[in-house]
Amino acid sequence: MYSPDKMMGAKGPTGLHGPITSTGACFAGRYSPTYRSPEPMSRRCMPNPSYSEDDLLNQKCENGRKYYSRILEDASIMCNSWSPRHNGDLFSGLNDGLISRAEALAAVDIKHQGTGGPGGLPQLKHDMMYHHSMGAPPPVSRPHHQMGHMDSLEMLDPITSSSMTTLTPMAETPSHMHSYGMNHVMNHHHHGGPLSGHSAPGHHPGHHGGHPGAHHPAMAAAAAAAAVAGLHPDADTDPRELEAFAERFKQRRIKLGVTQADVGKSCKALANLKLPGVGALSQSTICRFESLTLSHNNMIALKPILQAWLEEAEAQAKNKRRDPDAPSVLPAGEKKRKRTSIAAPEKRSLEAYFAVQPRPSGEKIAAIAEKLDLKKNVVRVWFCNQRQKQKRMKFAAQH
DNA sequence: ATGCATGAGCA
DNA sequence: GCTCATGCATA
Numbered sequence: 001m002y003s004p005d006k007m008m009g010a011k012g013p014t015g016l017h018g019p020i021t022s023t024g025a026c027f028a029g030r031y032s033p034t035y036r037s038p039e040p041m042s043r044r045c046m047p048n049p050s051y052s053e054d055d056l057l058n059q060k061c062e063n064g065r066k067y068y069s070r071i072l073e074d075a076s077i078m079c080n081s082w083s084p085r086h087n088g089d090l091f092s093g094l095n096d097g098l099i100s101r102a103e104a105l106a107a108v109d110i111k112h113q114g115t116g117g118p119g120g121l122p123q124l125k126h127d128m129m130y131h132h133s134m135g136a137p138p139p140v141s142r143p144h145h146q147m148g149h150m151d152s153l154e155m156l157d158p159i160t161s162s163s164m165t166t167l168t169p170m171a172e173t174p175s176h177m178h179s180y181g182m183n184h185v186m187n188h189h190h191h192g193g194p195l196s197g198h199s200a201p202g203h204h205p206g207h208h209g210g211h212p213g214a215h216h217p218a219m220a221a222a223a224a225a226a227a228v229a230g231l232h233p234d235a236d237t238d239p240r241e242l243e244a245f246a247e248r249f250k251q252r253r254i255k256l257g258v259t260q261a262d263v264g265k266s267c268k269a270l271a272n273l274k275l276p277g278v279g280a281l282s283q284s285t286i287c288r289f290e291s292l293t294l295s296h297n298n299m300i301a302l303k304p305i306l307q308a309w310l311e312e313a314e315a316q317a318k319n320k321r322r323d324p325d326a327p328s329v330l331p332a333g334e335k336k337r338k339r340t341s342i343a344a345p346e347k348r349s350l351e352a353y354f355a356v357q358p359r360p361s362g363e364k365i366a367a368i369a370e371k372l373d374l375k376k377n378v379v380r381v382w383f384c385n386q387r388q389k390q391k392r393m394k395f396a397a398q399h
Numbered sequence: 400a401t402g403c404a405t406g407a408g409c410a
Numbered sequence: 411g412c413t414c415a416t417g418c419a420t421a
Binding site: 281282283284285288294295297298301336337338339341359362380384387388391 | 411412413414415416417418419420
Binding site for chain 2: 384
């Protein structure tokens with residue numbers, strides 16, 4: 001069905017990290033109808049502007065304003081509904097995106113550094129900075145478990161819930177624990193973890209045949225055959241089913257009084273018990289799973305893992321067991337990664353450029369970086385992330 | 400909840 | 411250098 005455009009660009013179908021997602025479809029997904037796009041929808045209805053990417057780059061900073069006004073105007077025309085600045089209707093929020101940016105651009109003084117003035121004095125520093133947090137940072141409040149309703153299930157008192165041995169996490173891991181150093185460590189297993197490698201393959205044998213080759217006749221045939229054989233090739237890959245599961249998962253998780261972060265961590269324990277190869281997951285991932293903001297393949301790969309966790313967690317909740325857990329060790333502070341923050345004006349420029357050319361060459365990226373006084377790598381990564389988001393939105397749009 | 404980043408695997 | 415899966419950091 002949704003035979004994804006099989007990877008645009010370079011990476012091939014096999015490019016996935018984990019075998020789980022072995023085949024390629026990559027669009028991500030926002031299956032939910034309730035999905036609220038984090039990005040302006042304008043992109044979807046906005047054809048490529050008439051100006052070229054070079055226009056963008058050649059534009060003098062000083063003229064930035066005028067230039068963007070034009071872009072936005074064009075964009076607004078295409079989106080057919082933009083009343084030039086100061087649009088009183090604050091809630092017409094439909095074609096925000098570039099459109100709304102038009103106003104902003106008109107009002108904001110874009111002060112991009114002209115030619116590589118290294119010492120720029122941009123409003124912010126966009127580099128990776130690390131700092132030591134030796135002196136044990138603040139105690140870090142433990143992320144309250146979201147214990148809302150504990151009706152049907154036995155009420156897990158907070159204490160219990162945090163000591164549910166293997167599945168439920170214990171006291172929180174201080175955020176400062178995630179040092180930059182540890183990050184690397186974690187990367188090791190996370191890449192080889194849950195979805196990568198062999199790990200999950202065995203858990204959901206069924207869906208493998210589903211997507212990969214949706215675009216492939218042979219695959220489709222295989223899928224059909226599987227279906228006939230009772231292997232429900234689609235059951236696991238059906239966006240609707242995934243969406244339903246994600247919703248169920250979230251509700252039951254909350255009922256258990258477990259946070260997203262808890263789930264991720266306890267997944268590891270579960271892994272050791274029954275899902276070898278599965279590592280811990282982060283709060284981010286759990287959150288994205290629940291909100292369907294992962295790629296379709298990613299959703300498919302994670303589902304069996306979370307499903308197993310859910311079952312185990314509920315089973316344990318039934319016999320409410322307690323168990324002293326390993327005390328969290330507080331590693332000495334280490335370097336923490338500082339998140340780069342791209343200022344609004346620069347971001348608008350990037351978005352405007354992206355609308356024209358989502359995949360700028362290395363040179364273009366360098367030019368853009370220089371113009372915006374951002375590091376080339378920051379710009380490159382921004383485009384990569386933007387593409388990922390766009391894929392998700394597109395997929396969501398057609399489902 | 401989400402922005403910016405990393406790293407594996409591939410071309 | 412790209413895609414993809416994921417994560418830390420942060421709004």
